[in-house]
Amino acid sequence: MAPTAQLLAGVELGGTKCVCILGGGPDDVRATERLPTGEREHTLRQIEGVLERWRAQYGEFAALGVASFGPVDLRRESPTWGYITSTPKPGWRDTDVAQRLARRFTVPVAFDTDVNGAAFAEGRWGAGAGMSDFAYVTVGTGIGVGSIVRGHSVFGLTHCETGHIRVARKPGDDFAGVCPFHGDCIEGLASGPAIEARAGRPATELPPDHPAWEFVAHDLGQLLHTLVLTTAPQRIFLGGGVMSQPHLFARIRRELESSLNLYVAAPQLAQGLDQYIVPPGLGAMAGPLGALALAAQANQ
């Protein structure tokens, strides 16, 4: 990162914690600060306080990126652009985040979901460099998917909610799933809490030969089958706590390969799936760097 790179600021606004970040990219992080996500006015004032302090200490930043939990309004022409909308999180429904920060800091502000931010960070600095179409999937407390199509995050009726698609079940699997809306959607089948409900103990405690993994790998393979055919990513990043099980990647790749059954003719698939289904290159920093990647977009 050249020392002349412009200073950018980012806020990863999560459901339980926020991370503020200042810098120019992954090799040039000047400061980070973590805050709990509490009462909204208090939380937003704390974020503003951190950014004000950094501005005094490090000088003006050129742009600000906000990567937020959802659902959010991403339509630039909407009067509620930059709002968190119909969230079930108490006290946060219909909350202006990005417009408020834009008024306060008078710099260009970009706003997107946390998973879209993480996807853009991979596209800018990680293993998606040079690609226009890719997806970032996080399998943890829930299943989140950030789909980038021709360089833009999906946003029409709403942003994508691919974690709640229903998938074809593995024959013989009668687990009802844990999603309060859908039961056995993919989040209800293969998120951390779903695995715990299925196996009777946390995913982190299951040995690689536990039978639950066969179902989880099948179901995540089905999620990827659907992703390949609906938004056609050139690469899929697969992260989150559940994916810290090293045996899962090879199983999921096999499930996807078997399910697609050579239907899609593309060089990226013909070479095998090791370079197609990959862990995020930015690891645990993908979230905060996502906010910084959005700032970099706003600064272009």
Add this chain to the structure above:
Amino acid sequence: MAPTAQLLAGVELGGTKCVCILGGGPDDVRATERLPTGEREHTLRQIEGVLERWRAQYGEFAALGVASFGPVDLRRESPTWGYITSTPKPGWRDTDVAQRLARRFTVPVAFDTDVNGAAFAEGRWGAGAGMSDFAYVTVGTGIGVGSIVRGHSVFGLTHCETGHIRVARKPGDDFAGVCPFHGDCIEGLASGPAIEARAGRPATELPPDHPAWEFVAHDLGQLLHTLVLTTAPQRIFLGGGVMSQPHLFARIRRELESSLNLYVAAPQLAQGLDQYIVPPGLGAMAGPLGALALAAQANQ
């Protein structure tokens, strides 16, 4: 359509027939001509002959759109942009279509899949006017989906192939499906040939109370559930021969509503699905007008 509208030309290149079209839009079609899709050099020469003849008769057209059967290469920067690529159709693999026509006619040429073209036609002249995100689904000999995301057709690894996603099956349904690649992907479950295989006679001959429709409506409802959550269309056009069964729309809307279970908060869904899941406004002309819509894009 103002009489000063520029003349546009289109070619809908289908697997069994081609339709050439000349005009400015649905209310200003000057000429159409249908040809069988045969040996490729012969077919492409016939198309060129029609366009040459029209040019002599009606004057120069401003742009040309080609809506083709696939798979096709849609990347403008690719050396094989505008080619039909790995098709199983004999003699048509790796066929330059758009570059050839661009050289011959020296006008701007746009090229996309037939379903994407039909989607764009609905967006320009039909029931998707003013929308940036929508999907066109045709349920006939196969199931084709054209997904438009932020004004662009999906194209990354390839164009979308949403007709080959696997869906959650209706409990008690053990039909194996007819897709040679996937068996019970959605095309294998709910296309015309699938319905015929399931019911023992053609879909057009089945009464509305035939039990096969319950499965078909369920499975198409699942396709739409996935579409809503992956590419977030603001409206979905549902056409093709199978959808000429008038009872199907209401059933599919009910299946979708029940499956989403109020998960997606969007005004378009809150008003009921009658305006969300709709027949194509352009009817049987959606295909050729798709080619004309692509020409209009090339002319912008």
